[in-house]
Amino acid sequence: RISGGGTGFVTVQGVGELTAVEHTVMADRVDAAVFSMAAAITGGEVTLVGASLDDFGVVRWKLEQMGVEFATHGAILQVRRDRPLRPINVITCPFPGFATDLQSPIMTVACLADGTSYIRETIFDGRYSLVAELNKMGGKVEIDGSAVLVHGPSALRGAEVIAHDLRTGIALVLAGLAADGETIISPGYLIDRGHATIASRLATLGADVTEEIGD
Numbered sequence: 114r115i116s117g118g119g120t121g122f123v124t125v126q127g128v129g130e131l132t133a134v135e136h137t138v139m140a141d142r143v144d145a146a147v148f149s150m151a152a153a154i155t156g157g158e159v160t161l162v163g164a165s166l167d168d169f170g171v172v173r174w175k176l177e178q179m180g181v182e183f184a185t186h187g188a189i190l191q192v193r194r195d196r197p198l199r200p201i202n203v204i205t206c207p208f209p210g211f212a213t214d215l216q217s218p219i220m221t222v223a224c225l226a227d228g229t230s231y232i233r234e235t236i237f238d239g240r241y242s243l244v245a246e247l248n249k250m251g252g253k254v255e256i257d258g259s260a261v262l263v264h265g266p267s268a269l270r271g272a273e274v275i276a277h278d279l280r281t282g283i284a285l286v287l288a289g290l291a292a293d294g295e296t297i298i299s300p301g302y303l304i305d306r307g308h309a310t311i312a313s314r315l316a317t318l319g320a321d322v323t324e325e326i327g328d
Contacts, residue, residue: 139168140163140164140165140168142164142165142169143212143214143215144307144308145161145168145190146169146172146176146212146215146218147215147283148161148192148314149181149183149192150176150218150219150222150287151287151315151318151320152181152192152193152194153181153194153198154222154225154291155291156194157318157319158194159192159193160189160190160191160192161191161192162188162189162190163188165190166183166190170209170212171209171211172211172212172215172219175203175211175219178199179194179199179201179222179226180196180197180199181194182194197227198222198225198226198227198265198266199226199227200223200227200230200263200265201223201226201231202230202231202232203216203231203233204232204233204235205234206235206236213234213236213240214280214307216234216280217243217280217281218280218284218287219232220243220244220247221243221247221284221287221291222287223263224247224254224265224266224267224288224291225265225291226263227265228265229262229263229264229265230262230265231260232260232261232262233259233260234259234261240280241261242278243280243281243285244256244261246274246277246285247269250270250271251267251268251269251292252269253265253267269288269291269293270293271289271292271293271294271296271297272294272296272297273296274288274296274297275299276298276301276303276304278303279303279306279307280307282303283304283308285298286298286304286315289322290315290320301324301325311324312324
C-alpha cells in the first residue's frame with residue numbers, strides 16, 4: 114500500500130504478500146526527446162513507437178515554439194520539422210518543466226535557429242561544458258553570467274570534439290548530424306550509457322554514424 118504519488122512525500126506500508134501484475138514500462142522521455150530534436154536539427158521526420166507527449170512536459174511546447182510539429186496516432190508519435198527554426202528561451206526545472214538532461218541538446222538545436230536563444234540552467238552548476246565544443250564546430254555561443262546565449266543561425270562544421278559527459282556527448286551527436294563534414298566525438302561510451310545503440314538507431318534513420326569499437 115503506497116500513498117503520496119506525485120507529491121514530495123511517499124508513504125509505503127508493508128503487506129504480508131504481493132500479487133503478480135502486468136505492467137508496461139514507460140518510454141524514456143529523454144531519449145524520445147533527443148530523437149525529436151534530431152528531426153528538428155536535420156529538418157527531417159521521425160516516427161517514435163511508444164513515446165508519449167504527456168511525458169515531455171514543457172519540452173513539447175518549447176520544441177513547438179521552435180517550429181517542430183508533433184502528431185499522435187495511438188502509440189505512435191510522429192515528429193517533423195520543415196520550416197526555419199525559431200529562437201527559444203529555456204529555463205531548466207523539475208518535471209513537468211524543461212528537463213536539465215535536455216538542456217545541452219536544445220542548446221545544439223538553437224545553433225540553427227534564426228535569432229538569439231537564451232538558456233539558463235538552474236539545477237546543476239557548471240553544466241555548460243558544451244559551449245566550447247559547439248564553438249569549435251562554428252557555433253556562436255557565449256556564457257553570460259548564469260545563462261547561455263546562442264546566436265544563430267550558425268553553419269556548423271565537423272570537428273574533433275570532447276564528450277565531457279553523457280549530455281554533452283549526445284548534444285554533439287546532434288551537432289554532427291547538422292554539420293558539414295565529419296565530426297569525431299570521444300569518448301563514445303558515455304553516450305551509450307544513456308542512449309543505447311545510438312549509432313545503429315540513427316543509421317536506420319539514414320544518418321551516416323558509426324561507433325568505433327573500444328572507444
